[in-house]
Amino acid sequence: MxxxxxxxxxxxxxxxxxxxxxxxxxxxxxxxxxxxxxxxxxxxxxxxxxxxxxxxxxxxxxxxxxxxxxxxxxxxxxxxxxxxxxxxxxxxxxxxxxxxxxxxxxxxxxxxKGEFLGAFSMSEPNAGSDISNISCRARKDGTGYLISGNKYWCTFADGADFLIIIARTSDAPPGKRHMGLSMFFVEKKRGTLPKGCSGAPIPKIGYFGWKTYELAFDNFRVEASDMIGEEGHAFYYATSGLETARAHTAARAIGLAQGALDDSIKYANERRQFERPISDFQAIRFKIAEMATQIEAARQLNYFVCEQIDTGQRCDKEASMVKLFASEMAERVCSEGIQIHGGAGYTTLHAVERHWRDARLTKIFEGTSEIQKRIISDRLLGRGRN
CATH class of the missing domain: 1.10.540.10 (Acyl-CoA dehydrogenase/oxidase, N-terminal domain)
Incomplete structure (x- = not known):
């Protein structure tokens, strides 16, 4: 390689x-x-x-x-x-x-040093893929701003040492809904939510190890010095650098799939049916061959994307391709891993079900599979009307 x-x-x-x-x-x-x-x-x-x-x-x-x-x-x-x-x-x-x-x-x-880790508060109940629909407001107040509104899907809000919050500081001009958003960097005490911010964990089917929060800001004060960049330009800050974020998600998906493959190979060699290991059966062998091939294809595409990013080449289309391909692949491969494990795969006694639950999320965050298809098709065909 x-x-x-x-x-x-x-x-x-x-x-x-x-x-x-x-x-x-x-x-x-x-x-x-x-x-x-x-x-x-x-x-x-x-x-x-x-x-x-x-x-x-x-x-x-x-x-x-x-x-x-x-x-x-x-x-x-x-x-x-x-x-x-x-x-x-x-x-x-x-x-x-x-x-x-x-x-x-x-x-x-x-x-x-790992002493100061953050959480990103952008999504809202009505603003997911369409971040220009953000309604959480930051109202000018003396030397700072007062933030009010609701946020959703803020993972690590409690354990973080700071929050990055995107809020609307001005109304968007006609035809430019993405304008008027600003970004704030706010320090907080680890293990708690800051004064003026309340919230509760969202129940999830996976992605355990930390909590994902729904937050409510009520006149939450931030200073003008807490703003990142220029007022009203947060849309551009949030969407720049997405190539790296999508390569990172692709790498997570590939790792999940590789974990499922590793476990499936081990289980197939150990599990015996009809007086021999199930790894002797062609049906199992072919499943493993396909799983390994799909993983390696995604890995090599991600290597290419990473190399493009590191050498300063444009690769927004390719980053969306690898995020799409790797996340869709990971769910398929992890599902096949459960199938190879049979009934044991449907228990929490084997890690393959964890990989499967988490792989499902990779098709949603950092831009859904549908958003990636939109980006790819727009680059190939030009922007559509819808």
Whole structure:
């Protein structure tokens, strides 16, 4: 594989060993209990530099690229996708690219050490894929703003050390619904929600290890200095850098699928029926062959996308392709893994059902499969009327 240099191979092998020894045992214990990712695991990840892979060396990060970020992500997802998602809470979270130099110097070194992790509050009950429909308001008040409104799907709102909030600071001009949104960076005490913000966890079928919140802001005060970038331009900040976010999601999906394949191969070699292991049967062998092929196809496409990102090439279409292909693939592969496990796969005694539940989410977050198809088709055919 020409993409994998010796340095990258070492990063990959280290992440694989860490996942097998540290992540997988924790996941197998806590996911069935819907328990939270423990602090000691976060501390071990921080020691390896996983929260600062993308953060420049001048701020204490590793200064590496999307490729290394996705290599680590894939390996972590083989154990628990939530852990692979957690590293995104330090690695230049959405909007960080628009921070002032003063903000970057204050926050990025702590983020790189894993001491200062964030949550992103953008979606609302009526604003998911259509983020221009955000109605949460930030009203000017003296030297700051008062935020009021509801937010949805804010994962890690309680455990985070800061929130990035997108709110409407002005009405959008006709035909430009995306204008008038602003982005705020707000520090908070870990383990609590800040004054003026209340919320409750949303019941989920997977993605355990941390909680996802519905939030309500009631005259929640932020200062003008908390704003990231220019007032009214948050739409552009939220949508820039999506190539990296989508490559990251593709890597999570690939890792889930690889975990399901690993477990299926092991189970097929151990499970005996009709006086021999089920891995002897052609039906099982062909399933495993197809699973492995689909995983490798997604992996190679993601390697290409990562290389494009790291060399500054435009790849919005290809990033959407790999996010679409990898997430759809992961659900199929994990489902086949359950089939190979038979009745055992439908229990919580095997990790394959966890991979399957989490794989289903990859088709929804960071832009649904339908949104990816829209982006791809628009790039190929031009924008449609609908």
């Amino acid at each position: 020409p993409y994998i240099t010796e340095e990258r191979r070492m990063i990959q092998e280290q992440a694989r060993e860490f996942t097998l020894n540290e992540v997988l045992p924790v996941a197998n214990k806590l996911d069935p209990e819907k328990g939270d990712i423990p602090m000691d695991l976060r501390d071990k990840m921080a020691e390896l530099g996983y929260f600062g892979i993308l953060i420049p060396e001048q701020y204490g990060g590793l200064g590496l690229g999307c490729f290394e970020y996705c290599l680590v992500t894939e390996e972590l997802s083989r154990g628990w996708m939530s852990v692979a998602s957690l590293i995104a809470r330090g690695n230049l979270l959405i909007g960080a690219q628009m921070m002032s130099e003063e903000q970057r110097a204050r926050y990025l070194p702590r983020m790189a």
